[in-house]
Amino acid sequence: MGLEAELIEERVWERRREFLALNPAGTTPVLTEESIEAVPGASVIAEYLDETRGLALGERRLLPEDPASRVEVRRLMGWFLDKFDGEVSSFLVSEKVYKRFMSSAEGGGAPDMALIRAARANLRYHLKYIGWLLAERNWLAGSRMTYADLAAAAELSSVDFLGDVPWDEDEAARTWYSRLKSRPSFRPLLADRIAGITPPGHYADLDF
Amino acid sequence: MGLEAELIEERVWERRREFLALNPAGTTPVLTEESIEAVPGASVIAEYLDETRGLALGERRLLPEDPASRVEVRRLMGWFLDKFDGEVSSFLVSEKVYKRFMSSAEGGGAPDMALIRAARANLRYHLKYIGWLLAERNWLAGSRMTYADLAAAAELSSVDFLGDVPWDEDEAARTWYSRLKSRPSFRPLLADRIAGITPPGHYADLDF
Numbered sequence: 001m002g003l004e005a006e007l008i009e010e011r012v013w014e015r016r017r018e019f020l021a022l023n024p025a026g027t028t029p030v031l032t033e034e035s036i037e038a039v040p041g042a043s044v045i046a047e048y049l050d051e052t053r054g055l056a057l058g059e060r061r062l063l064p065e066d067p068a069s070r071v072e073v074r075r076l077m078g079w080f081l082d083k084f085d086g087e088v089s090s091f092l093v094s095e096k097v098y099k100r101f102m103s104s105a106e107g108g109g110a111p112d113m114a115l116i117r118a119a120r121a122n123l124r125y126h127l128k129y130i131g132w133l134l135a136e137r138n139w140l141a142g143s144r145m146t147y148a149d150l151a152a153a154a155e156l157s158s159v160d161f162l163g164d165v166p167w168d169e170d171e172a173a174r175t176w177y178s179r180l181k182s183r184p185s186f187r188p189l190l191a192d193r194i195a196g197i198t199p200p201g202h203y204a205d206l207d208f
Numbered sequence: 209m210g211l212e213a214e215l216i217e218e219r220v221w222e223r224r225r226e227f228l229a230l231n232p233a234g235t236t237p238v239l240t241e242e243s244i245e246a247v248p249g250a251s252v253i254a255e256y257l258d259e260t261r262g263l264a265l266g267e268r269r270l271l272p273e274d275p276a277s278r279v280e281v282r283r284l285m286g287w288f289l290d291k292f293d294g295e296v297s298s299f300l301v302s303e304k305v306y307k308r309f310m311s312s313a314e315g316g317g318a319p320d321m322a323l324i325r326a327a328r329a330n331l332r333y334h335l336k337y338i339g340w341l342l343a344e345r346n347w348l349a350g351s352r353m354t355y356a357d358l359a360a361a362a363e364l365s366s367v368d369f370l371g372d373v374p375w376d377e378d379e380a381a382r383t384w385y386s387r388l389k390s391r392p393s394f395r396p397l398l399a400d401r402i403a404g405i406t407p408p409g410h411y412a413d414l415d416f
Contacts, residue, residue, distance in 0.1 A: 023283075024337070025291055036276050044282045051275050067259050068244050074252045075231075082290065083233055129232070 001053050013098065013106045042154070043077050046147045062147045073141045076148035084126050084155045091119035096162050097194060120164055131170035139176075153180045157189065163200040167208070174208070182206045209261050221306065221314045250362075251285050254355045270355045281349045284356035292334050292363045299327035304370050305402060328372055339378035347384075361388045365397065371408040375416070382416070390414045 010019055010028050023030045023040035031039040031048070039048045050063040063073055095111035102108030130152060133140050141148040156177060159165055167174045180186055190204040202208035218227055218236050231238045231248035239247040239256070247256045258271040271281055303319035310316030338360060341348050349356040364385060367373055375382045388394055398412040410416035 025287060036279065039279050040283055041286055044279055044286065047282060048275055048279055051278065067256055070259065071244065071247050071252055071256055074255060075233075075248055078249055078252065079233060 001049060001057065003049075003053070011101060013102055042081050042151065043074075043147075046077065046150075050147075059144075062145070062150065064142070064144065064146065069142060073146045073148045076141050077151045080148070080151040080155045084152070087122040088119045088126060089155045089159050091115045092159055092162055092164055095119075097197065100196065123159065123164065124166060124169060127166065127170045127173050130176065131172040134172040134176050145180075149176075149180060153177065153186065160203055161194075161199045162197070163203075167202075178206065178208060181208075209257060209265065211257075211261070219309060221310055250289050250359065251282075251355075254285065254358075258355075267352075270353070270358065272350070272352065272354065277350060281354045281356045284349050285359045288356070288359040288363045292360070295330040296327045296334060297363045297367050299323045300367055300370055300372055303327075305405065308404065331367065331372065332374060332377060335374065335378045335381050338384070339380040342380040342384050353388075357384075357388060361385060361394065368411055369402075369407045370405070371411075375410075386415060 010016070010030075012019070012026055012028055015026055019030075020026055022032065022038040025040065027041070029040075029042055029045060031045045036048075039045050046062070050061070054061045054063060064070055095116050099108045099111060130140065137143065139145045139149050140152055156165060160177075167177075181190065187206075193199075218224070218238075220227070220234055220236055223234055227238075228234055230240065230246040233248065235249070237248075237250055237253060239253045244256075247253050254270070258269070262269045262271060272278055303324050307316045307319060338348065345351065347353045347357050348360055364373060368385075375385075389398065395414075401407075
């Protein structure tokens with residue numbers, strides 16, 4: 001969309017009052033800008049940005065025009081932001097990342113390997129589903145890139161950072177993700193790092 | 209919206225192939241109509257109905273026009289359909305209802321009282337939050353009834369059917385829910401029954 005965003009880290013488990021005032025659910029992401037104090041939640045942000053900037057984007061708009069295509073984009077946004085997140089990435093990110101930064105009173109400590117194994121097992125089904133969608137489509141929701149692709153790539157990249165994506169199991173999914181990684185809007189995200197964790201060699205490699 | 213809907217019961221744990229073809233996530237609700245085979249998920253259905261019928265509704269439209277108000281409606285739809293559902297109603301409905309109809313291989317059996325107690329404890333916070341919103345507003349998202357009210361009422365009515373809502377703890381929430389129950393679109397829902405479960409006396413009482 002050509003918008004510059006300043007990213008602010010929020011450790012949600014600390015439950016800062018100022019943050020809870022922006023989003024009582026206490027979850028990230030939350031968008032703030034001059035004209036609106038808080039837009040909480042990835043899919044609410046997506047709808048908001050489309051409503052306020054979408055029309056100017058023409059062919060590059062991330063939510064299509066016709067109702068049936070919008071249903072498919074929203075179905076897949078929910079699939080990745082809720083289902084994939086709840087079955088895969090939230091476990092891996094919590095166990096491997098958040099727990100390092102939490103005190104023991106906040107729930108920190110060693111990762112629970114049973115949860116990590118369950119999340120990895122679930123991930124294989126999701127990767128296969130992505131490949132299945134791409135057998136008939138250029139992008140996850142159809143012939144154009146949409147929010148569905150961004151939602152899937154956001155979830156996958158957090159798991160890929162931790163080295164948990166078995167890319168060799170699905171060539172179509174790998175090729176699609178490689179196309180997304182190469183986009184100018186996506187590339188800077190791949191330079192993001194977390195103290196104490198080194199991503200695998202292929203993580204920021206555009207042609208992995 | 210003046211639309212007649214035919215309700216079809218789906219026992220999602222049976223994972224019927226025909227149902228999974230409509231919604232691979234295997235969850236209800238799913239809307240089907242002549243012009244579109246499947247619209248899966250309550251919030252996707254809400255957006256779809258607004259996009260295809262909303263403009264004709266004028267003042268009775270359930271999603272407001274301006275972006276900031278839409279953010280608030282969508283935030284609260286998510287709050288109730290995801291957060292309330294995940295913290296309260298999905299536990300109570302699974303433990304008290306679904307488990308009766310499931311075989312033991314499907315996960316059926318006696319309700320887990322620890323989950324029921326946890327869900328009831330969470331519900332008290334949600335009821336207080338509803339009351340807090342209503343201290344400044346006529347309806348949950350502002351001055352008009354919106355999808356936020358319908359989402360909250362849908363979740364609450366399933367729990368109220370099971371007798372688990374401590375209405376005496378929040379007068380504002382009770383009054384708001386009584387107003388919703390009295391609406392012509394809501395009243396028929398209160399006549400719905402599940403074999404083997406008798407709702408409490410106040411459940412279908414409009415002036416409880």
